[in-house]
Each structure stands twice: as C-alpha cells, then as structure tokens.
Amino acid sequence: MNAHSEEPPHRGHTVADKIHVLSLSCDDRPGIVAAVTTELAAMGANIAESNQFWDRQTNRFFMRIAFAAPVGAVKDDIERALKSPVERFGMKASLIDQRRRLKIIVMVSKFDHALLHILYQIKVGWLNAEVAAIVSNHEDSRCNAELAGIPYHCWPISKNDKTKQEEKLLELVRETDAELVILARYMQVFSDALSKRLYGRAINIHHSFLPSFKGAKPYHQAFERGVKLIGATAHYVTPDLDEGPIIDQETERVTHSMSAEDFVAVGRDIESRVLARAVKLHLETRVMLNGHKTIVF
Template sequence: MTDRAFILTLTCVDQPGIVSAVTTELASIGANIAESNQYWDRQTGQFFMRIAFTVNSDKTGEEINRALKPALDRFEIKAALTDRSRKPRLIIMVSKFDHALLHLLYQVKVGWLNAEVVAIVSNHEDSRATAELEGVPYHYWKATKDNKPELDEKLLNLVRETDADLVILARYMQVLSDTISKRLYGKVINIHHSFLPSFKGAKPYHQAYERGVKLIGATAHYVTPDLDEGPIIEQETERVTHAMTAEDFVAAGRDVESRVLARAVKSHVEARVMLNGHKTVVFG
C-alpha cells in the first residue's frame, strides 16, 4: 500500500504541550513525520508550526482532521491540512516584461515547482504565443481606468472556474483593486522590482540609479490594499557599481526578480509561509 503525503500548518497562542499533543494524535493514525518546524513569536505570543507527514493511502483528509480535533480544540488551534497529491493551481498575470513568467513556466516544466499553471492573464497580447506553446489558456484583458470593476469580476470568476489556489503578479503592471486585494488576501503574490521598503512605485531601478545605491534587489510579497506594503515572503539583492547604467540595473534586476518570485511561489505552494500580522513566518 502506497503512502499519501500531507502538510499540516497550525497557529495558536503559545503554551506548553502543543507539539506533544499534535504529534501524539498523528502517531495514533500511523503518520510518519518527514519534516517538522515550529516558531514562537515572543512579541505576539503566537506559536506557528508546520508538519509534513505521510500516512497509508486509505486515510482521508477527513479522517486526519477528525483525529486531530481533540488536540486542536484543546489548544484553540487554527489549522490547515494540505493534500500533496493535488497539485496547486496557479494563475499568472503578466504585462510586457515576461522574464518572471518564463522562469515560472520553466520551473514547473522541470518539476522544481510542483504546481499546475491553469491560466495566463495579461493586459497585452505579447505572451499569447508563450501560452499557446505551453498549452495554457491565455486571457487578454485590456485594462483602462474605467473598467476595473469588470476586470475584478473576470478575475474572481476565473479563480472560481479554474479552482485556482494562487494568483501570481509576474510583473503585471496594473494595481489590483482593494476589492480583489481583500477578497483574495493571502492568495496573491506580487514581485516588486525593488528591495522594499525602499523605492516603491514606478521605475524603482531608475530611482536607485539616481541615488547611487550599491545594492539593488527584488521583493516578493502578498498583495494588500496598501500598495507595495504587503507581508514580505522573499527578498534578494544584487551588487551594482557606479560604472553601470540604469539599463544595466534593470538587466541585473530581471534575474533577481525571476529567482525571488519563483522561491516565494515554491514556499507558498509547499505551505511554508504563514501570515503573522503584517509579517510572515517562512519555514525553510
């Protein structure tokens, strides 16, 4: 009999006995723990935990949740169970710059990113050929200042129709509405071409160039109604010099953006990211 893989994530007020109670219940159903991480945020008093485990394939998610219920109720734990046999479903949104999109598609193709791209959305036609080559449905939605409510409805419908788990803004150069940011909170990741909180908004590499910085970077974060203020998942920097032009900064930044976004998406689909107020807990 083959095993099924699951990931359990949980959070609650920190107190003695949580790990013991949860792992004891898992042991009672024959679970084999493959990976366990925990973190106590002393400032907020919150406890976070991620457990990857396997069980016999005859065990269902409902049975696992039922077995865990006494421990979850006892410590007032908020928990989520992820079945690893189901590939997370991704919607990628892109404008003209397609480097981050291409990198994600490649990482899915080679299996480093265990997910399925179910749609590509763009406000330009530039990436249609890429979508057709990959066999991914392509949705061209012209964006204007007057049709935001229409695009909101289209995106929410697409998420429902495709049963998507995550929306990725892979250099999608349109600001999502407050409605979308709130409705899909924790399910939309953006790559910002700057090392936040510095150089927000348009042309951050040019801003960095004008300031003569020696490091540029990229930031992947969850989208919130506050522009470029969402909880940060992943960041990376790249050294630059006075001899480089603004265009050199942009070129160096493209590589960083692609890597940072891919790592953030991987962490999310593997249930390694847990929201902690305005911050995140990211288990490696």
C-alpha cells in the same frame, strides 16, 4: 522527532508514501507539540519534517508538520484524529496533500521574464503547479501561452472598466478553481476590494528592495541615487500598495561603472528567482501569515 519513536504504529499499518502537511497556529501554551504528535503516533503516522516557532511579541505559536499517514487513511480520518488537540488549543489549522498540483493564474503585462521563469520551473518539475490561465492587459505574451497550451486572456484596462476586469478575474478564479494568483510583473494596481478578496492568495514581485524606490522605474531611481545594492521583493498583495507581508527578498551588488540598463538586466534575473522561490514556498505551505509579517519554514 519521528512519531513512531514514541509509540509504534498500530499492528498491520503500513506507512504510505503520500505526505500530508499540517499547518497550525494558536496562542502559545505548554503541550501543543506533544498533543499533536501523540495523535499522529496513535494513528501510525510517520513525521518526515517538523518546524515550529513561538512569536514572543504576540504569544502566537506556529507549526508545520509533514508526515506520512498509514495506507488507507484519508483526510477525514486524519482530521478526526486531530480534532481533540485542535479544539483544545483553539488552533487555526489546515491539512493538505503535499503532492497535489495547485492551480495558479499568472498575470503579466509587457515584461515576461518572470512569467517565463515560472513556466520553465513548472516544466522541469521544480514547481508543482498547473497554470490554469495567463491573464494580461496586453497581447505580448499570447504566443508564450499558446506554445505552452495555456488559455490566454487579454483584458485591456481603462479607468472606466477596471472594476469589470477585476470581476472577470474573480470569475476566472472560481471557474478554474485556482488557489493562487501570481503577479509576474503585472503593472496594474488591484483595488482594495480585490486585494482583500485575494488576501493570502495573491503574490506580487516588486522590482526593488522594499521599501526603497517604489513606483515607476525603480532601477532608474536607484541608478540616479548611486546605490550599491539593488534587489527584488516577493510579497502578498494587500490594499496597502507594495506593503504586503514579505515572503522572500534578494539583493545583488552593483557598481558606479554600470548603466541604468545594466541595473535593469540584473534586476530581471533577481525578480525571476525571488518570485519563483516565493511561489514554491507558498505551494509547499511553508509560509504562514503573522499580522503584517510572515513565518517562513
């Protein structure tokens, strides 16, 4: 439904190409959609996309609206226009410019396939992001970072200095204004404290179809069990290891004739695709947290 179909834009307003995205959640009750769209229509905005979901178990309502605001309207103007419904319904709301380039930090260990896939998708414009830094506990990906002109930080980890490494990561997030940390096969476990600090802002790719085959060598575990489907899971990082809210998953069929190395090769492709899709969904603010689950629009 377009906002201008209910009420024409104010005389003299010209709808801009700039698209804003409003994401909100609140307890469900009648009138939420009408209250928001009425305010957008009153300021002459044009709704390009609208998605909503009511979680009956928790009675929470989730909505994502992408809209073009009139030329000259800035974020403060839009937030002021939406203040009344936000306060009336007790909404938790965020408003962003869809075209902004989010700064991200990518973390990697020795396996670089997921990292390279993200860099390529940014290069061709499918992912609208800027890699502020690549962080690793090994030197293996330095060449890739230098070729892409991205600062590379190699921080080897031992049991005695893990806390210092995590402090350096948080400082790097602050210095670069990075809004998302991506664990692209980074084979170190975040502490509970770091996981809580980055909750909702750190995405991990788990190289198996959770909750099956956690821990080391999941594809070899799957091979030994003779599974017929393998997969990968992208999820937000939480203190509970590999149990964060799931953003995206994918599986692929395998057979008894394949080797464990074949499983790994198939898995690399799945991991790269799933992680990139999850990152794109997050960048476009299509993921909303709902307890231990996600709403993905």
